[in-house]
Amino acid sequence: MKKVGLILSEAFNMLFSKPVTEQYPFEKAHIEKSFRGKLVFFPEKCIGCKLCMKDCPANAICINKIGEKKFEAILSMDHCVYCAQCVDSCPKKALEISPNFELAAIDRKYLKVSIDEKKVLIDEKPVQNDKQEN
Numbered sequence: 444m445k446k447v448g449l450i451l452s453e454a455f456n457m458l459f460s461k462p463v464t465e466q467y468p469f470e471k472a473h474i475e476k477s478f479r480g481k482l483v484f485f486p487e488k489c490i491g492c493k494l495c496m497k498d499c500p501a502n503a504i505c506i507n508k509i510g511e512k513k514f515e516a517i518l519s520m521d522h523c524v525y526c527a528q529c530v531d532s533c534p535k536k537a538l539e540i541s542p543n544f545e546l547a548a549i550d551r552k553y554l555k556v557s558i559d560e561k562k563v564l565i566d567e568k569p570v571q572n573d574k575q576e577n
């Protein structure tokens with residue numbers, strides 16, 4: 444009987460407290476600061492050393508030279524395990540982890556993208572990168 448009282452008391456308290464569940468996607472999701480989402484790349488900082496590629500345990504990132512001292516980063520989001528090893532390995536802080544977790548796509552080919560800090564997700568197009576076919 445004591446337990447029933449406790450349950451009723453708990454249920455009554457819950458009537459007046461904030462729900463613990465979130466209404467995502469109808470409301471913006473709460474993301475912890477330490478969450479590791481999609482990588483962002485700052486091409487102006489990159490020196491093309493490719494340490495990020497060498498240290499990636501999932502072979503998910505590829506740095507391509509696209510001009511004189513210009514590089515692009517191609518990320519296979521379906522391979523990336525969001526470990527942030529590439530971020531730690533980069534000597535120029537040209538890579539960062541973002542809180543972006545909304546990465547679903549209707550086709551796997553859309554998960555291979557050129558990442559750039561200035562691009563927003565909807566602008567990204569799948570890219571051809573022969574060097575990185577697995």
Ligand code: SF4
Pocket residue numbers: 488489490491492493494495496506532533534535536537538
């Ligand atoms: S480790 Fe950093 S500087 Fe080197 S290629 Fe990768 S992103 Fe560029």
Ligand code: SF4
Pocket residue numbers: 482498499500501502503504522523524525526527528529530
């Ligand atoms: S976060 Fe980890 S798995 Fe993803 S590209 Fe960087 S090193 Fe590779």
